[in-house]
Amino acid sequence: MLVLERDKLGSGTTKGGLGGIRHQFVDELDIRMSQLATAFWRNFEDRTGSRHEFEERGYLFIANSEEGVAQLREPMPLYERMRAAVRMVNRVEVAELVPGIRTDDVFGGRFGARDGYGDPLAALAGFAAAAQLDGASFREGIEVDSLLRDGDRVTGVRTASGDVRAERVLLATGCWTAALAATAAVPVPIWPYRRSIMQSGPLPQLARIPLVIEWESGFHFRPKGAAQRFAMPNITTDGKEEKGPTDAPAAFPGEFAPLEVPPSLEPWVRARAAWRHPAFADLVITDSWSCYYEMTPDDHPIVGAVPGVAGLYIAAGFSGHGFMHAPATGQLVVEEMLDGRARSIDIRDLSLERFQTGRRPFKAAVL
Template sequence: MTTRSAGETSLPPTAGCVVIGGGVIGVSCAFRLAEAGAVTTGASPRAGGSATRNPRKNAGVLLLERAELGGGSTAKAAGGIRSSFTSPVNVELGLRGLAAYRAFSRDFGTEIDFRRDGYLYLVTDPADVPAFERCAELQREHGVRSHLLDPGEAKKVLPLVETDGVVAALWSPDDAKATPDAVVQGYARAARAHGATLRTGVEVIGIERDGDALTGVVTTAGFVRTGAVVCAAGAWSGRIGELAGLDLPVRPFRRQVVFTGPVPGLPESVPLTIEMPSAFYFHREGPGLAMSFSEDDGVPGFDTRYEPGEWLPRLAELAGRRIPAVLDAGVRTAWAGLYEMTPDRNQIIGESVLLSRFFYATGFSGHGFQMGPATGELIRDLYLRRRPAVDIAELDVRRFEAVDTAPAEHNIV
């Protein structure tokens, strides 16, 4: 057991901006803010300002993480990176993620195992085919090489898969995978190199305000005066919103994943494959597969115990029908993690109109890893009060105030 030095656990008394959350979203935001010199120790942003580099004095960008960097939902992310979304804003954010991760090892000196194995959606309900056709058309309008396949063509893409009951497939060959933890560490090193201060094992337990102005954050390690906060707390964002007197409709829901032993005949390249509408998915993990499907959301909560119960037999049924070779592989390990869900299963990114300089980047509903690079740039631009490169007006939290946001029955976003 190691003991951290006082220099590693002490907090600066003042920060220009406090980023809450050390997953991929938080470290991306911290890096982009620090890189741009966007944050000084004052309450207001000044483009071109320099970050204070002495962590025992004031800080420009201060990131606070209650556990370890990347230890929340990011640690259990599948690592998928795609542009195959159903709305223009998400397609654009996905494309930015693909471009950033493709160049990550060059730009950050960190190998992230970026692989372009593609995404393959297997459609089993004929009524869903027109919607997938529209999705493919939208994606092609943005330069994405998505197109519909017939079942025979889908089997050529992935001979391992059985196509009984499949009526069509959406194939996006340029989508990819990477290693989330490596990305987090790469962003964290770069953020520190640009003067950001990152603290782990520190939980935010209060947010102080004077009317509609932020004045500071209360933590388990003391008080930090600040005039700006970025909520990137993932599944815990609803609680952070409550501390600030704001409603961030982000709720945690458990998701379980099984990892198999070696699968006979497993090809080197396996696209991240999703059957619709069951939402059963699998992707290669070493010599075996990672597999899961989404249960009904049920009651939100922070319980991350793996409980096979009725879930594992249902998973085995789905897997046996679609990839029967996996039935002889056995279960090597399994875990449960948290999805940070919003009512419409799309993220919320913006600045509060009720509390000045309170920014939010959360509620990614399973898509946070692939949108991490773009989100850091968006928060940087919002902080600097300049127009983001992508129009994110529809991601504002106010969309939930008066609109029925129940997700579509077979939503693939």
């Protein structure tokens, strides 16, 4: 196996993610992916020989309204059927899970005990080291300019340092996939949507809490060592909170917004944080950055063989949850590449084909 990376491994969206790992989705396929992935995250050290910081401390959603609590309750029968270890919690339990958190405006919440968070770059380093020991080669600083296609099959890739012939090519190129796939005349509806993260100075008293998400506002926080990391919705020019893109672009990939952190975000985060927990009063933001979500029209990834082009596969477009599902995605796409069909989970619904055939509508909530 040969991996060609135009920059450095992890330099795409992976370096910018929050590292959250959850089972609290509203579509059964997503929960199955989380279960398969979490089995790997739990045994990461045995499976790869490397450490990463998977902390199974849970995801806590909190709602500020009766309507929000009702929305959180809706998928509970699905979680029970899937044995996903998710439960509704009241204000007292919220305060037990996050000591000191403000709860006088909290109507209730939902807690996933098997959820948690990890470190995307540390995990990537572990995967890459294990793959290398198993014989994979990695070449950084090599950009694939185009795919080589002969009739109805892919035959390799073209780079500035020459062609590389291959029977199978996997595009795992995140929000840059549409442009590359277009070189083989394959339309792929993936586009970039900028999101940002901020990090505080040390707050060791909160180092062991779950990842917390305000359901209505989309404000998140989680410990990262002794610091806290914050994720937030985008703020539109008229001051509205926007948790995800309103529309797909007319043509893919569309525009890449500059990777700066919009100045409107820090005051918003400081205000939300100070409201939610007294430890966040006078918050010191020590770092902040932006990266792109790789969005698809139904907020679900494209994983599997490209119909009509033998040997070409895609694993991209994770729409905000590509890190948590990475071990499952890797396993499933390799099963499909080697055996013609993913065996561990039926992923036909994730095929690129669905955008032509409308195979089934997914349920999703962009966080």
